[in-house]
Amino acid sequence: MKILTAEQIREIDSKTIAYENISSLELMKRASKAFFDWFTARFTDKNLSISIFSGTGNNGGDGLVVARMLHKSGYKVKVFIVEYSQHYSEDCAHNIRRAKVENISVKKITSTGDIPSLSGCEIIIDAIFGTGLNREITGITREVIEKINGSGKKIISMDVPSGLSMEGKTHFAVQATETVTMQIPKLALYLPDNKNYTGEVHLVDIGLSETAIDDAETSFYFVTKQEIKELLKPLEKFAHKGTQGHSLLIGGSIGKMGSVCLASRAALKTGCGLVTAFVPRCGTSVLQAAFPEAMVIEDQNNTHITEIDFDIHPDAVGVGVGLSELPETQHAFYRFLQQNTAPLVIDADGLNILSKNKEWLGILSSKTILTPHPKELSRLIGEWSEDYDKIYKVRAFAKECNLIIVLKGANSLIIDSENVYVNSTGTPALATAGSGDVLTGIITSLLAQGYEPLSAAKAGVFIHGLTANLSATKIHARSFLASDIIENIGNAYFEIEK
The missing domain is CATH 3.40.50.10260 (YjeF N-terminal domain)
Incomplete structure (x- = not known):
């Protein structure tokens, strides 16, 4: 619209x-x-x-x-x-x-x-x-x-x-x-x-x-349910886990493994067939216990990621949740970016590392999706005087680096090199710890299922917000948890498709 x-x-x-x-x-x-x-x-x-x-x-x-x-x-x-x-x-x-x-x-x-x-x-x-x-x-x-x-x-x-x-x-x-x-x-x-x-x-x-x-x-659009309904791919009768895409979630460090659990679970709930989490060794038992449907690849280090090395071929990658900004992790992140060819979502500590090493933006693959909240955005592009100035600066940044920016908040904005899309779903219930980790999992899952990056970003943000709308009469906004988003992803699909 x-x-x-x-x-x-x-x-x-x-x-x-x-x-x-x-x-x-x-x-x-x-x-x-x-x-x-x-x-x-x-x-x-x-x-x-x-x-x-x-x-x-x-x-x-x-x-x-x-x-x-x-x-x-x-x-x-x-x-x-x-x-x-x-x-x-x-x-x-x-x-x-x-x-x-x-x-x-x-x-x-x-x-x-x-x-x-x-x-x-x-x-x-x-x-x-x-x-x-x-x-x-x-x-x-x-x-x-x-x-x-x-x-x-x-x-x-x-x-x-x-x-x-x-x-x-x-x-x-x-x-x-x-x-x-x-x-x-x-x-x-x-x-x-x-x-x-x-x-x-x-x-x-x-x-x-x-x-x-x-x-x-x-160049400004309002994302509606009808648009997302038309965008969703049908679930074929003979679909199986090998046809529904493989998501890889990279992140976690000691004390921050919950973020990878949330992102990984959200990815599978959103419809991809397989999910693998790449985590430090301290995270393996956490993942296997909290989310047995996920596969796990261990880093050689126990407390944080030091080398992102794997022999699988994921259809999409989400990186940054709970990652930490330790020097060894930053170097591992850089080497990963140099080698990666899969569609990519970067969030949280991944964004913070990029803001400290802005020259790395040039090696990001085309249409990489960044999902900053306002503070993370300011570290990337600098401060702005008001919202219109912010939008102008984000559009220029997205165009210069050929990126898609999901600016999280009420009525999240999805901005690429040409257009600005205003999301129409969501409530203040989403202002809760782990909400962004879930969004990373949702968008990564859609990328793995074969959606174009812009479509994955728009649909992911819409579905994420819709979970809060649908549960508003059952879960008070003050009591809403990131795991409640995940539990309502299926209900969001029902609402979109009906």
């Missing part, structure tokens, strides 16, 4: 109106109806007191249409027009007149004294600004938003939280509890810098022209 800019979305709105020979008011009604349907399915108690804050533009018009729909359905609605400009869009002005005719309470806010107390309000709907805002919020609008943010009420923003910048760092905006965005994902809604503004994000279809969307060019 394409992620588009505010300018592109305006163009698609215009093309939809032209292609389908409808009015702008009809398109506004579609958007408002989609929001109304989402809202009424979520909040069925019609005794709720709802305050809608609208602006003077078309986003404000959307809010007014929603007010009319809610009022007609029996909800208790009040509308407040934040008059940041005396110029009203034609559609907004039309809907103000309609709202007044239908006896909906509509009051203008032009000064501090006009701002309502909100003490008796239970839900606030924010429809002040849309995606077109390109300036800092000042004056009476800022006062209103400060009042909304300090109300302690549930705040639902239409399309985007008012004040959220679509192209740079946001300094002040509505702090929404939830955002209901109209059909096309917006990058700003999924960036860590904006976590205090966006809340939980929901996409609703408003019937925009598919032709117009198809014609729009972008």
Whole structure:
């Protein structure tokens, strides 16, 4: 699914109106109806007191249409027009007149004294600004938003939280509890810098022209379940362990063998036929006891890896989990990189070793997948000023080194030399020790099964996140463990395929 800019979305709105020979008011009604349907399915108690804050533009018009729909359905609605400009869009002005005719309470806010107390309000709907805002919020609008943010009420923003910048760092905006965005994902809604503004994000279809969307060019995409479903390979009737790929997981050191156990088990659970772990001698008994389905190759050293030497031919390799950064291990890692020809995933200490020896990046095979968390990323590429700067720097890094970068976090980003993919699954439950080790195993497994590196990265991140979504009502996010991810990989496949 394409992620588009505010300018592109305006163009698609215009093309939809032209292609389908409808009015702008009809398109506004579609958007408002989609929001109304989402809202009424979520909040069925019609005794709720709802305050809608609208602006003077078309986003404000959307809010007014929603007010009319809610009022007609029996909800208790009040509308407040934040008059940041005396110029009203034609559609907004039309809907103000309609709202007044239908006896909906509509009051203008032009000064501090006009701002309502909100003490008796239970839900606030924010429809002040849309995606077109390109300036800092000042004056009476800022006062209103400060009042909304300090109300302690549930705040639902239409399309985007008012004040959220679509192209740079946001300094002040509505702090929404939830955002209901109209059909096309917006990058700003999924960036860590904006976590205090966006809340939980929901996409609703408003019937925009598919032709117009198809014609729009972008290098940003939102990864959806439908895309992953189409990407998954079928499991053939006569498949056996020799046809499903062989994963090799290299890592572990004394006290850090759990990471290799997690990665290895995740690889097998994700569907590859064979898993081998390459570990120091201290890890053999751990692996054989904790995960008997895995095969083990021992390093000659007891406590850490000193020479990565094996006579098997894996279909993919994941390296770095629990590896340590000892000098002997670093040298072994370098020699391995020089000789390796298999598709490769590098995580954890493997990334830390690369950050200390950046000249080694040049010997990585094409489309090697790196899976850094933010701190590991900063060691590789340096610091960034804000999220857009981070994305620019990661894209440049990926292009220069011909790599695929999985930037872990809420709405993990998958970045290659051309495009940025925003993952749509996952919850804060994944913020737990070993979660990244499991992801390494999942992606390595998909590579071993014959998926192209970009497809393996996208599908792996999606499946990883989906396990948390599926278990949300059964395992509290605070109690979620990395092993719970592994136990729910099969359920994630069920959800994708159904």
